[in-house]
Amino acid sequence: MSAPMETARRVADAVLYEGYLLYPYRASAAKNRIRWQFGVLVPPGFTSTGEPSSSVTECLLEPAEDALLDVRLRFLHVKARTVEQAEGKDHRPVPELAAGERIYITFDEATEREAGAVLPVAELVGAERIIEVRVPGDQSVEPIIGPAGERLGRVVAEHRPVRAALRARAERLAGPYGLIKLRVGVENTTAWEGDDASREMALRGSLIAAHLLIGVSGGAFVSLLDPPEWAREAAEVCHNEHTWPVLVGEPGHREVVLSSPIILYDYPAIAPESPGDLFDSTEIDELLSLRTMTLTEEEKREAAATDPRVAEILERTGDLPPELLERLHGAIRYVGAPVDEGPVEDGELAHVPSQDDSPRDDSADDSAEDGSPTPWWNPGADTGVSPETDSVIVAGTMIARGSRVRLNPGRRRADAHDMFLAGRTARVEAVLLDVDGVRHLAVTLEDDPAADLHRAHGRFLYFAPDEVEPIGGDGEEKA
Structure with missing residues (x-):
């Protein structure tokens, strides 16, 4: 694989696992019960959900005479994982099964698949090349053995066969610039018997998070999002279905296009501070990492049993050194006016003071x-304001930094996140005054294991004085 394709692969991997599992990463979580939302190409005979069975990518190419295309179809292939409990000589499916401290959960996984071909551009002009993709089915059985060596059951993992086709052709456009319009269609050709209309079964024969990586040697692609003026008319006639082709790789290079089921801009990038995938390329790594750390031991146990990749996330966040966690708080990509220094790359966090x-x-x-x-x-603009020493009277009690309060956010708002905080105890970190002269309390939760970290970074929860109740203390700093 060429260096530009290797550079593009990391972004493509983020696309591949977009939404694979969502925090809190447990099979029992409601948002993980309806899965695989992006780039799903179902078998053509399955019509119950109206999801497509094919996608079309069209992009523009400035080719040399001997230009070669490296076309790669990448997708996830669902692996059904069923836990079965032993009953005599037989087995019956169960939602989960415990063997000592370990839990086995019935929950589908997925396997990466990749197929493609190297095609001379000249052979595609006015003709169509079809690349057949054949992924065979397979099955594996893992016995579940109890602490005393007894046979408790088994885990049956199965891939169903998947069939697909890549259809590539090119058209030389009229005009003085020698542009070629490249068209690559992806079709799921897997047979569908139609005896089971459930989406769960159809997904096992689907291409999940299907996308294309298209590289060229001896040529260059043209941006469809920001084409040069001479190519704007040609870019407007490119027709894409269920996918968005963008330039990807090192900024300024035009050797690789990523045709993604997720809307991206040219040259998307993964922030270098990110320690690993959390299955959401629009994620806030710091927030998800901190929340993962606060899962209870029982929740972590279930999450680890849900999927092996989740177990890796738990291990990674649990061992994340403070200096690496601190890097997730934000980053300045440039200093000065954006027009002078260039745009912030997609996938990175632009830091605003x-x-x-x-x-x-x-x-x-x-x-x-x-x-x-x-x-x-x-x-410093107003020396009459001092968040660390200012105070406010609540229910006849002076509240200042160090005061202990009980949170009652439901009095003025009913946000779901706030409702979870009702009744929790907190420590006041500062009394703030906004530009309208309204007081606000910055607090940290007393039972939050990450409270010290939030305090060090100045990351607080904010409440109005009438949303808290004093529960003791005189407002002085506590040891």
Whole structure:
């Protein structure tokens, strides 16, 4: 595989596992009961859900005489995993089975598949090449043995056969620039008996998260999102179905196109700070990592039994050193005006200054060292405001930094996340005053294992004074 294709593969892998499993990563979670939402190409005979059985990619190419295309179809192939309990000489399917401390759960997994071909561009002009894709079925059986060596049951894992076809052709466009329009169709040709209309069964014969990586040697692709003016008319006539082709790889290079079932921009990239996939390429790594750490031991046990890849996530987040976790808090990709330094790459976090991460200036001078006015969002702009020492009266009690309170967010709002916090105890970290003169309390939960980390980074929960109840303490800093 060429270096540009290798560079593109990491982004393609994020597309491949988009939505594979969602936090809290347990089979029992409601949002993990209806799976495989992106890039699903079902067998053509399955029509119950209206999902497509094919996709079409069209893109523009500036070719040389001997240009070669490297076309790769990549998808996930569902592996049905069924836990069966032993009953005499027979077995019967069960949702889960415990063997000592280990749990076995009936839950589908998936296997990466890749197929493709190298095709001369000249042979595709005015003609169609068909690449048949044949993935055979297979089955494996793993016995479940109890602590005393007794046979408790088995795990049956099965891939059903999948058939697909790639249809590639090219058309030389009229005009002085020698552009070629490339068309690659992906079709699921798996037979569907029609005796079972369930989506679960159809998915076992589907292409999941199906996408194309198309590389060219001896040529260059043209961006469809931001084409040069001379190619704009040609770009507008390209027709894509259920997929979005974008340039991918090192910015400025045009050797590889990723045709993705997820809407992307040219040159998407995975943030270098990301320690590993969390199955959501739009994820906030810090948030998901911290939430994964707060799962109970019982929840972690179920999550690890749900899928081997989830077990890897649990192990990775559990062993994440503080210095790596701190890197997930945010990153500055450029300093200065975006028009001078270039855009932030897709998949990365653009850092915008906020009160929490702006430089502090606690002096009485209202100007910066260079003589310019201190920004309004800097606490140094108003020496009459001191979040660490200010206080507010709640139910006749002075509340300040260090006070203990009970949260009652339902009094003024009913957000689902806030409702989970009702009745929890918290520590006040600061009393804040906004530009409208309204007081707010920044707090950390007392039973949050990551409270010290949130405090160190200035990441707090915010409540109005009438959403809390004093429960003791005099507002002084606690040891």
